[in-house]
Amino acid sequence: MELPTALRQGVDSLLEKVPLPALKQAARTLSERYRAELRDGRLHMGEDMAVKAYLATRLPATYAAVRACLDALADARPDFQPKSLLDIGAGPGTMLWATADTWPELERAVLVEASAAVRKVGQSLAAGAIAARASWVAGDATIDLDGLDPADLISVAYVLDEIAPASLPKLVDRLWRLTADTLLIVEPGTPAGWQRILAARRQLIEAGAHVSA
Ligand SMILES: C[S@@+](CC[C@H](N)C(=O)[O-])C[C@H]1O[C@@H](n2cnc3c(N)ncnc32)[C@H](O)[C@@H]1O
Known part of the structure; x- marks a missing residue:
C-alpha cells in the first residue's frame, strides 16, 4: 500500500537535505529502542531526528498496516462511516491519513500525541492536505484523556508497547468509555504485541464490546 501522494511529497520534502549518516544512526537507535520495547522515561520520538528516521523507515509499513486494518473494518462493517476520529499516540498522523483515505467524509479528528517534535511534523504534514478538521492535543494518554469528547472511531496504533x-x-x-462506535487497537505482530491485543480483547469483551476483527 503506497502512501497517499500528498503525504509522500510532504515526507520527501521534510527529509530533503537531512544528512544521510545522521538519519541512518537515528534509524538504528529508533529500531533498537522499538525492538527492546524500551521504557526508560524517554519517548522514542522525542527528538527531531528520531521523527525523521520514523518517516523514512517506519511510516510506509505502519501506514500500510493501519490502512489494511481500516479496509478490514470497512469490509466487516459496510454501514460504518465515521465522521469523527480520536487517535491516541498519533505520531506523524498515520491514522488520520489512513482514515481520511478510507472514509473521505471524515469531518473531524482529535490527535493526542505526547511528543512535541512529532506533533509539529504531523501538523505540518496534514495542514492544507486533509479535509477533516484536525486538532492536535499535547498530552500523556495515560493521564490526560478526561476532557476529550467521544468519537465514532477511536484508534491506538503501535502505542501500547x-x-x-x-x-x-x-x-x-x-x-x-470514549468510543461512540468502534475502537481499533493495532499492535506490532510480535508475541508481546499479540499478548497485549489478547489482554485488551478480554477486557473489552468483559466490558460488553463485540469483536469486529
Ligand atoms: C510507534 S509511534 C506510532 C505512531 C502512529 N500511531 C503510527 O501508527 O504511526 C507511537 C507514538 O505514540 C506516542 N506515545 C507514546 N506514549 C504516549 C502516551 N503515553 N501518550 C501519548 N502519546 C504517546 C509516541 O510519542 C509516538 O508518537
Whole structure:
C-alpha cells in the first residue's frame, strides 16, 4: 500500500537535505529502542531526528498496516462511516491519513500525541492536505484523556508497547468509555504485541464490546 501522494511529497520534502549518516544512526537507535520495547522515561520520538528516521523507515509499513486494518473494518462493517476520529499516540498522523483515505467524509479528528517534535511534523504534514478538521492535543494518554469528547472511531496504533503494562487496563477502559462506535487497537505482530491485543480483547469483551476483527 503506497502512501497517499500528498503525504509522500510532504515526507520527501521534510527529509530533503537531512544528512544521510545522521538519519541512518537515528534509524538504528529508533529500531533498537522499538525492538527492546524500551521504557526508560524517554519517548522514542522525542527528538527531531528520531521523527525523521520514523518517516523514512517506519511510516510506509505502519501506514500500510493501519490502512489494511481500516479496509478490514470497512469490509466487516459496510454501514460504518465515521465522521469523527480520536487517535491516541498519533505520531506523524498515520491514522488520520489512513482514515481520511478510507472514509473521505471524515469531518473531524482529535490527535493526542505526547511528543512535541512529532506533533509539529504531523501538523505540518496534514495542514492544507486533509479535509477533516484536525486538532492536535499535547498530552500523556495515560493521564490526560478526561476532557476529550467521544468519537465514532477511536484508534491506538503501535502505542501500547510504549506504555507501562500496569497502565494499560485503565487506558483501555478510558478509550472504551470514549468510543461512540468502534475502537481499533493495532499492535506490532510480535508475541508481546499479540499478548497485549489478547489482554485488551478480554477486557473489552468483559466490558460488553463485540469483536469486529
Ligand atoms: C510507534 S509511534 C506510532 C505512531 C502512529 N500511531 C503510527 O501508527 O504511526 C507511537 C507514538 O505514540 C506516542 N506515545 C507514546 N506514549 C504516549 C502516551 N503515553 N501518550 C501519548 N502519546 C504517546 C509516541 O510519542 C509516538 O508518537
